[in-house]
Amino acid sequence: MKKYLKTFPELCIACHTCESVCSNLYFKQEGKSCIVITENTDGIEINACNQCQACVKVCPTQALSVTPQGVVMVNKSLCIHCYMCVAACPTQSFFRHAENLPPFKCIACGACTKSCPTGAIKIVQDKE
Amino acid sequence: MNKLERKLLAEFKYDLKPVDKGYNRRTLYINLDTYEIKSKPVTDMMIDKFVGGKGFDLYLMWHGVKDSTQWNDPENEICISFGPLCGNTNYPGSGKSIVTTISPLTGIPVDCNVGGHFGPYSKFSGWDAIEVQGKAAEEVIVHIDGDEGYVRIYTAPDQEINSHIIAERLIQEFADSEDKYQNVSVVSSGTAADHVNISCLNFSFWDKRRKVARLKQAGRGGTGRVFRDKKVKAMVVKYSGLAGDTNNAVDLDTLQQTGIKLHKEIEKGDSSQCHMREIGTAHLMEIMNDYDLLPIRNFKYGQMPEAIGLASWEFKKLFTQGMPDGCWFGCSLSCCKAVDDFVPRSGPYQGHKVCVDGPEYETAAGCGSNICIFDPKDVVELNFYCDTYGIDTISFGTSVAFVMECYEYGILNKERTGGLDFTWGNADAALELIHQMARGEGFGMIVGQGVRKMKALFVELYGADPKLMHDIGMEAKGLEYSQYLSKESLAQQGGYTLALKGPQHDEAWLIFMDMVNNLIPTFEDKAEALHYFPMFRTWFGLQGLCKLPWNDIEPDDNASTDEPAKVPEHVQNYVDIYKAITGKPMDKKLMISQSERVYNFQKVFCMRMGKGRRIDDIPPYRAVGPVTEEEYLSRIERYDGHLRDKVGIDPSGMNTAQKMQALREYRENQYQQLVDSVYKRKGWTPEGVPTLEHLSSIGMDLPEVLEVVKRYL
Structure with missing residues (x-):
């Protein structure tokens, strides 16, 4: 079972609304989103955690756990802010911000999907 | 487990305060003669001239000992210090303690750099160094409670002092609860340190996944012997407030970014460079053998076909893979590998399932190739008993190699070794020797004095040629050589x-x-x-x-830099994180x-x-x-x-x-x-x-x- 944010970059218009929704929901401010939209010459990239769990095995304090739905969660009371998870993420979807000690990532809450005008992001559940 | 009845012998309350830019600006002094415990200020001069870590250790020890102090005089000290960068959770390799004492092997200061959680937790408990002087009248443990601000000395009725047992028991005793074991660390030695000079200290860290106390060694120079001579069974620290900003760095963002940069370099490069995450330093075994540098037969040769039995891939089969094996948080190099569920075939823990730290390269070479033991499991067993008994695997390996060469030449024989057959490669004899050291008996008491004293003894007792003893006894200043052949360099x-x-x-x-x-x-x-x-x-x-x-x-482009041997980018990283934590020029x-x-x-x-x-x-x-x-x-x-x-x-x-x-x-x-x-x-x-x-x-x-x-x- 794996619940995650599935992305369709070909539909994305780079309005960045998803970033704003995410950052304001979790940090009450802009600039700390768990989803990142990048516009470059090759097109638009959408970066958000695909819940692959590569980070879980490198955490020295077992601050990362996996929910029954297959979502990787950060336990802030156990995290000691080493950011080995940030470096271990194969898709660079685990983030750190200078003003915020614990690292953060998409937890597939789906808040952003409701604001996407083109359907470029969707919560899906894979049965693996 | 029933809680032991401990008598409180001394208690010292101190104010808890945050670390300031890497320093506490005070050191902890403990006198075991008088049970005096006090805080000593760290002066600007100390920071300017001695920086921290080994510098503080040596400065404190200089003023604690006399010119004539021997290792077992009460005024000899064990100093443990941490340094201003110690304990940051961002840059790999930032959790080291430095131990110094007047060595029973050399008579001069020895310094050991050791991992485990004791150093960072002691620092964050409020101390830039710990200075232990005097000899207790009875067996004691020292407890630093960094959560409440107490240092206490207790009686130590503990039956078992071998490290894999006492470390685990004290973690269980002093942790607030089972899920907090990771907040406690123990320094201990073992039963051999009561008897032999080639002894070490073990610094623990609780391995949350394995649910065992892992042990890292302050290995060289006989630190364990001094520790036990002071009648200390263990030092315990508890600290629960660890976070990424506990060092109070002036520029946390640079520190974090520099750490992540190296984490990513390791993620990308380790599997094609040193394989530290898979094999630790034992990756060197076949490389040293290929270059004629692996010590074999008491450093006589650097290469032998049989040494392939100790190649890194053989150890990899024994090491549990895919674990975050850092000896301090944030070390993504993860080199402290472990053999899980190892079952010793000898000694008091025969048949037990134990977790063995290592073998690292020095142990694999010293307790393996140098004495012609080529079965990795024998090396693991020697490693296990050395660690838990408090014996330095390097000095043990070099000492046994010397004994085996003397046995080959007829200087030693079964009559002189108490019946032990020290033919090259006899693992049973090497294991029995370790157990003798732990029991304080037999030929183990001779070998445990180290190579320098054995050389003199074999000349005196057995008429050995002094020149030959000097030529093949691999020690200088009284300390045994570590495990590389230096003949051609x-x-x-x-x-x-x-x-x-x-x-x-x-x-x-x-x-x-x-x-x-x-x-x-x-x-x-x-x-x-x-x-x-x-x-x-x-x-x-x-x-x-x-x-x-x-x-x-190393960074991908290191070879194309002006001085690849210095790894310039990483030197710059150290400059950057020093400035980021201390705010001082560098x-x-x-x-x-x-x-x-x-x-x-x-x-x-x-x-x-x-x-x-x-x-x-x-x-x-x-x-x-x-x-x-x-x-x-x-x-x-x-x-x-x-x-x-x-x-x-x-x-x-x-x-x-x-x-x-x-x-x-x-x-x-x-x-x-x-x-x-x-x-x-x-x-x-x-x-x-x-x-x-x-x-x-x-x-x-x-x-x-x-x-x-x-x-x-």
């Missing part, structure tokens, strides 16, 4: 034998630069390397850092200046204790060239070639003895010329005494230092 002969505490490779490892890549061909080149690298590596001990993330992972030259002050202070400390002279920097010939005919003949093309090309002698027409003598004279002369060059580069006289001008120029002209130096000028 003049620079490494210096790296080993000029090392202040004795022949350990942590000052300089120059074999590839010198022997393989020929990057330092002249005496001046070698002297420069033997100045720079010992100073650079000293810096790790001042800051509370590990050496391994410096050059056991550059690559200032790093060396910081080290040079402490290095010369340690040198003068050795002189004060009666060593540190040129005569103490002489290697056994086994470290320089072939001692025996079979050794010469095994590499005859190489040695004949040296006679022709380097000495300028035609070896044809000479017999082997004549060739050996000519080579020996040449090599010993080369070594003396190297010493001249190195002393000059270091600002020392030809007798190895730092000059007053040099001490003044580097800012280490304290009156007490000059007073000692003047005795020798």
Whole structure:
């Protein structure tokens, strides 16, 4: 079972609304989103955690756990802010911000999907 | 487990306060004669001249001991310090403690750089160093409660002092609850440290996944013997407030970014470079064997087909893979591998399932190839018992190798060893020897005194040839050599034998630069390397850092830099994180200046204790060239070639003895010329005494230092 944010970059218009929704929901401010939209010459990239769990095995304090739905969660009371998870993420979807000690990532809450005008992001559940 | 009845012998309450830019500005003093516990201030002078870590240890110890202090005098100290960068959770390799004491093997200060959680937790409990002096009247444990601000001394009725048992039990006893075991760390030794000098200390960290206390060793020089002589069974620290900003760095963002940069480099590069995450330092086994550098038969040879039995892939089969095996949080190099569910076949824990830390390279070579044991499981068992009994695997390996060579020559026999057969490769005899050391009986008590004392004993008791003993007894200053062959690298002969505490490779490892890549061909080149690298590596001990993330992972473009051996990008990382934590100025030259002050202070400390002279920097010939005919003949093309090309002698027409003598004279002369060059580069006289001008120029002209130096000028 794996619940995650599935992305369709070909539909994305780079309005960045998803970033704003995410950052304001979790940090009450802009600039700390768990989803990142990048516009470059090759097109638009959408970066958000695909819940692959590569980070879980490198955490020295077992601050990362996996929910029954297959979502990787950060336990802030156990995290000691080493950011080995940030470096271990194969898709660079685990983030750190200078003003915020614990690292953060998409937890597939789906808040952003409701604001996407083109359907470029969707919560899906894979049965693996 | 029933909680032990402990009697409180002393208690000291102190104010908890945050670390300020890497420093607490106070050290903890514990006197076991009087049970006095007090806080001592850290002055600006201490920080300016001694920085922290090993610098603080040596400064405190200098003022605690007398010129005449022996290792077992009550005023001898065990100092444990941490350094301003220690404990940050961002940059790999940032959790080291540095232990110093007057060594029972050498009589001079020994320093050990050790991992585990004790150092960072003690620092965050409020202390920049811990200084333990005196001898307790009864067995004690020392407890630092960094959550409540107490230091307490308790009686220690604990039955088991072997480290894998006592570390785990004390973690269980002092942790707030089972899910908080990771907040407690223990320093302990073992039963062998009650009896033998080649002993060590174990620093624990709780492995949350394995649910065991892992053990890292302050291995060299007999620290465990001093610890037990003071009647300390363990030191315990508890600290629960760890976070990424506990060091109160001035520039947390730079610290975090620099750490993530190296994490990513390791993620990308380790699997194609050193494989530290899979095998740890044991990845070196086949590399050393390939280059004729792996010690075999007491450093006689550097290569042997059988050594393939100890290749890294054999150890990889034993190490549990895919674990975050850092000895401190945030070390993504994860080199401290472990063998899980190992079942010893001998001794008091025969049949138990135990977790064994390592073997690391030094142990695999010392307790493996150097004594011709080529079954990895035998090495793991020797490793396990050395650790838990508190024995240094390096000194043990080198001591047993010496014993086996003496046995081969008939200097020792079963009658003299109490029935033990020390034929090369006899793992049963090596294991029984360890158990004898733990029980304090038999031939183990002889071997446990170390190579220097065995040499004298074998001459005195068994009529051994003193010259042969000197040539094959692999020690200098009283400390056993660590596990690399230095015969073909003049620079490494210096790296080993000029090392202040004795022949350990942590000052300089120059074999590839010198022997393989020929990057330092002249005496001046070698002297420069033997100045720079010992100073650079000293810096790790001042800051509370590990050496391994410096050059056991390298940036992709390192080879194309001006000085690849220095790993310039990583040196810059250290400059950046020092500035980020302390807010003080730093550059690559200032790093060396910081080290040079402490290095010369340690040198003068050795002189004060009666060593540190040129005569103490002489290697056994086994470290320089072939001692025996079979050794010469095994590499005859190489040695004949040296006679022709380097000495300028035609070896044809000479017999082997004549060739050996000519080579020996040449090599010993080369070594003396190297010493001249190195002393000059270091600002020392030809007798190895730092000059007053040099001490003044580097800012280490304290009156007490000059007073000692003047005795020798």
